[in-house]
């Protein structure tokens with residue numbers, strides 16, 4: 100899948116400010132449905148900031164301000180009438196450091212469905228939890244210890260638990276901010292395999308520092324530099340024939 | 356005299372420091388090597404040795420010499436002197452001490468003046484002796500330290516070990532003092548329970564220690580004094596509950612507001628303001644309770660046809676609750692702020708509203724600390740005395756009605772021990788029994804609270 104079949108996220112002239120500092124500079128980008136898009140770029144170039152505009156997690160940061168238009172599924176998410184609660188259920192997020200709640204594995208996954216009222220009774224909730232854990236490739240490992248604390252799992256398991264927790268609310272889009280940077284190669288490859296599988300059903304946007312990871316899992320890649328979107332296109336194209344000299348410099352290891 | 360001795364010992368310490376560093380520098384320069392430890396440590400080692408032991412000895416002496424002198428003086432009291440009980444002896448001894456210091460009241464007996472002279476002589480001698488011993492000890496220890504100073508001597512580790520010993524001794528002092536207090540309370544309580552059966556103390560519902568002597572001596576007035584402690588503990592319980600039901604919600608909610616909702620600027624001003632509440636002396640709260648709050652409650656109650664005592668548990672408990680707010684809010688605020696931001700992010704990322712994130716993620720994670728702050732509040736409430744004395748009255752009514760006047764254990768201890776008292780009487784000793792029971796109850800409370808925390812603790816890292 101190289102061409103965008105159907106756009107799900109559309110950003111138009113987006114700028115983000117922290118106080119007076121401009122972290123993102125007038126970025127416009129279309130992101131396709133049920134695909135994996137990778138954001139790459141040197142540290143501090145604004146990848147995380149831009150990612151967080153898509154589920155309005157920047158709202159939680161004091162002094163952060165955004166200009167421009169972001170639409171998800173055709174809806175302007177910064178419109179005054181938009182409620183962030185259903186938005187964040189629709190656009191889930193997995194963080195860099197695994198951050199399971201200090202609750203049981205079961206409660207971790209059940210948290211989202213509970214607050215959104217997705218289950219009518221205990222057995223429905225059980226089903227959702229099992230399905231999410233299966234989807235995150237964790238079910239076999241934890242089925243006998245659902246009542247153990249989520250923090251008692253290994254780092255890679257914790258990250259998959261966080262993915263399970265995210266998909267338990269059935270989002271359309273999953274934002275992942277360097278989800279493998281705290282993991283070893285084996286756990287990383289498990290998560291990469293999981294991403295490919297999930298992309299049949301979900302739209303995934305992943306921030307990564309690993310060129311190989313971007314090349315392995317994504318269909319589209321966007322290269323950021325100092326708050327600007329330098330180049331955006333098919334992953335194969337970008338890695339083989341980058342159009343922009345800056346992109347080339349970064350990919351061949353001269354920047355960053 | 357004491358100051359001169361201490362100063363000279365410290366001066367010796369500095370001297371030994373210089374000597375130590377000089378010695379090690381010389382040796383090393385001559386041999387062209389580096390010592391095992393920094394020069395500083397080679398100086399500190401003899402310096403600490405020269406200062407610490409003599410100062411410890413000096414402070415022991417200061418505590419001990421009066422005791423020794425008293426014993427020696429007592430042995431010299433004239434034959435055939437009539438003394439009734441310890442009390443008289445203590446008064447005589449105090450008189451002698453005063454005269455030795457030049458405070459003469461009235462016309463003391465000749466033998467007393469004689470003994471006072473002897474005492475001043477002893478004191479002078481003892482001062483000279485202790486000065487000699489401390490300075491001597493300082494020099495000996497310091498010289499010993501200097502003799503150890505060699506390039507290969509592990510001065511750094513030795514200094515480290517000395518510091519460790521010092522710290523250990525300090526914590527030991529704290530522990531020993533506590534144990535000492537507990538044991539003295541236990542022994543005095545045992546004496547009390549010889550006069551009043553424990554069962555009466557623990558289950559009696561009337562507290563009336565006033566008619567001492569008459570009652571216990573079998574003079575036909577038995578039954579007039581009574582040592583049933585239940586009204587006091589019920590009073591303590593009642594007032595503490597009122598205080599907690601004010602301070603826990605207010606404190607906890609303001610902690611949540613401060614840590615989760617307030618902007619940095621608001622937090623920066625409100626938090627110190629709240630903490631000022633903790634710095635107001637309890638006497639001030641006491642008269643606030645007695646003069647403003649209690650009458651207010653009485654009048655308001657009167658408007659609704661309620662009969663509120665002019666000194667009521669409600670007034671005291673309410674004001675006590677206000678006093679405790681900062682203990683709850685400050686500590687809770689700290690533990691809530693310590694919950695990692697990543698957990699909040701996770702909750703928001705899943706679409707929680709702010710209050711859901713707080714209720715379901717932040718507060719459970721902060722629970723152990725919050726419980727700890729509540730335990731602190733409980734012990735403050737149980738131990739608070741002044742407000743109760745001033746606002747709740749001293750009447751030991753057995754009542755759970757917050758509008759009645761009640762009294763608490765601590766307030767009773769104060770009334771028992773204020774003013775003249777015979778040390779041997781059941782009335783005085785009852786204070787110890789009350790204290791013992793109070794200590795026991797607080798221990799049990801703490802124990803259960805800790806168990807609860809352990810059970811519900813959510814471990815994050």
Ligand SMILES: Nc1ncnc2c1ncn2[C@@H]1O[C@H](COP(=O)(O)OP(=O)(O)OP(=O)(O)O)[C@@H](O)[C@H]1O
Pocket residue numbers: 117122140141142143144145146147148149160
């Ligand atoms: N909470 C914040 N407050 C103020 N400035 C911020 C904040 N977060 C990020 N910034 C600034 O915004 C710019 C972009 O930061 P961002 O975290 O988006 O970079 P990034 O590309 O994700 O970097 P990395 O790869 O290191 O994670 C940086 O200059 C950073 O200093």
Ligand SMILES: [Mg+2]
Pocket residue numbers: 146147148276
């Ligand atoms: Mg980042």
